[in-house]
Amino acid sequence: MESGRDLSDAPEVGVGPWPGGPATWPQDPRYDHELLAAGDRRNVLDEYRYWTVEAIRRDVDGRRHPLHVAIENIDHDLNIGSIVRTANAFAAAEVHIVGRRRWNRRGAMVTDRYLHLRHHPDADEFHGWAASQGLAVLGVDNVPGSVPIEAAELPRDSVLVFGQESAGLSVAMRSGCDQVLHITQYGSTRSINVGAAAAIAMHCWVQQHGRRPGE
Template identity: 75%
Template structure:
């Protein structure tokens, strides 16, 4: 069962296993003076789903540290039906430290799948595809659509631009006609089974990883 942690983040508990760390050993007298540490977490323990190097850090300190090494990859997803996959996309984007996740369409989306990673990941909203394309054009970023439509090319082995936006569509319908028309290139993930498409959240993870393989530096220890 998950429960709210001291900073409002989600504790991660597994059957018979306590995840994370307890209160800082030695009590308050032994607390580090580093301002990145959260007194509430030091006092009560840190059960959040964060890597060990961020144990006891405040959310703000974690975001500031990730900001020093975010990748120039942006990820966008169309949201015309409160798509539950957005949470999964945000969680994966956080894992890969992408620059921003852009949500196109409705502002409201199901955050459960993000597992509180939206606190650590920069998000930007655009009212429609035209607004996203205008933003990308002003930023000088090509938009790559990810969808298995006629005319798309395999992402495997494709040289991906370092600075770009990857755009994903709805789970059921894929990219909208406006999105397809505005993309510099349409890529697809090669499949070998019977299903027409894979889950949108899974597709985003595969595409982001393809970019990381080409451009990312080794992860910090």
């Protein structure tokens, strides 16, 4: 029987302490002295090594997309963290938690620190907020009457809304959506994991409106 993989020689993530010690530390206020001293093993781009969380968030703020992401938090779904992490990867303007204020952050892998989060007590309040901001509310759910997201022209100023695993969007949330979209599937299962669906939906939006690298 083949033995398990030896991870002892796997490359370390990130960087160690800044070479040369405190005398050589950069004076730029974006740098975190604790990270300079101990090293930076976070899951961030190399250009953000040793930067403070606040400095990274401010830098991303300068190039965020006008896409918002909302998640219904009814049953403390473990997938919420995964969706938050994906929203960070696509530089979403803001993430909205609708329902319970507390959510399971494990899957976010601390990426929520680099995002702007907003809580809404219920679907009605959320829809009112979206209308006040001029955002089209796009629900993502595999329900009768929904349209394929891959063939849809998605509004630039919009918010993608995701429901709970298995249950999907609540009736109150769906009733206020400007459009409900689904991801076309070709196998035997009726639905895919909501975290995976969120990643696909965000990428569909980015394909139509996202900035190209370097812009």
